[in-house]
Amino acid sequence: DREGSSVTMAAAAEQLRALRRQAAVRAMAQMGDYLESLGPIIHERTLESCLALLRVPHCGTVAAAEVLQCTGTLLAHRRVAELVGPPDLDAILAVPTSLHTADGLSQVLFALSAVHLAFERLVAAAAARLARAVLKVFECGSPTARMNAALCLSNALHHPPFGAAFDVQGGLRKVMGLLHTTLHALRRANGADVKAERQLGYHIAETVSKYFKVHLITHVAALERRLAPSAATGSGQKPAAASTARFLDMVQPAVDRMLHSLSTDPRLAELFIQARWPAMEDFLSHHGCNLMLDLVQASPGERYFTEMAMYALEVLGLMTLLPHTRRAVLGARMRRNRLGVSILLGAAAGTAFMGNSEVMAAALAVLANCLQP
Secondary structure: OHHHHHHHHHHHHHHHHHHHHHHHHHHHHHHOOOHHHHHHHHHOOHHHHHHHHHOOOOOOHHHHHHHHHHHHHHHOOHHHHOOOOHHHHHHHHOOOOOOOOHHHHHHHHHHHHOOHHHHHHHHHHHHHHHHHHHHHHHHHOOHHHHHHHHHHHHHHOOOHHHHHHHHHOOHHHHHHHHHHHHHHHHHOOOOOOOHHHHHHHHHHHHHHHHHHHHHHHHHHHHHHHHHOHHHHHHHHOOOHHHHHHOOOOOHHHHHHHHHHHHHHOHHHHHHHHHOOOHHHHHHHHOOHHHHHHHHHHOOOOOHHHHHHHHHHHHHHHHHOOOHHHHHHHHHOEOHHHOEHHHHHHHHHHOOOHHHOHHHHHHHHHHHHHHOOO
């Protein structure tokens, strides 16, 4: 009896300790929402405590989920996120990704990706694991987790090593599949509340647009180096290829510069047309052109749909820089037997999106590309 009583008391004591840990984690998560708590969080090594809990053997799924959510709340403070190093990332990514842990993990990944210097350090150490974690959240996460993952991906694509790891793992194909599924769910809504799906579709469309802008920057930069190989190594400078691993800060101004170079430098434009663009080839092989045109024609004038169409037109604008992709865009056969050129003409004429002037201008820009020699 005494032995049985001792076992019962030991189990009760362990249960009590677990409850105390749970209460402490929830309290830390609540405190992390306030800017005034930043000093005590750093002084009391709160982040280190959370990471230590993640390293505890046999940490339960529910407990790990709460610790991850607490960690994500703490990392919303930039100064806390800057404390995370590769060993800490190991502890975070070691937690199995499931429906329970996806929300917390996605919150952590998004918070880290928002602090570019800290994320650059982590990408240098574990780009492939980070890309795999983001894609895993897309597969098994809730709408909130997928939203955070899309936001994280949008930030992470500024880091070329992450983008390279993302491509190796077929990330674009997986994201396109999720965008297609989301668009299909929006079409079948029938009055249901699909606010989360609209927001997710918006963020994924934005991410696809940024993906191709980043690829255009790196692709054209590589072509420029091929045209001027001596300029990269002359006068004691490091090879320009090293710049491809640097953080890309201002994406749109860089894209504008590349487009200007293509329009004013005949040698660069000719090489751009002749050279392979693997990212665009992969996109075309997985029917990306049809998906973008689908976003342009499937719009009831609601704000999120309009923004999604704008991002799709940005991608189509980049696609039509190349002659062979222009034919794919204009000749694509869509729902109700409509051709891609018909969809673009309708958008340019204002028959869709309630005559939104920005959509009309973007569609006209795509058509203007198609008229280039």
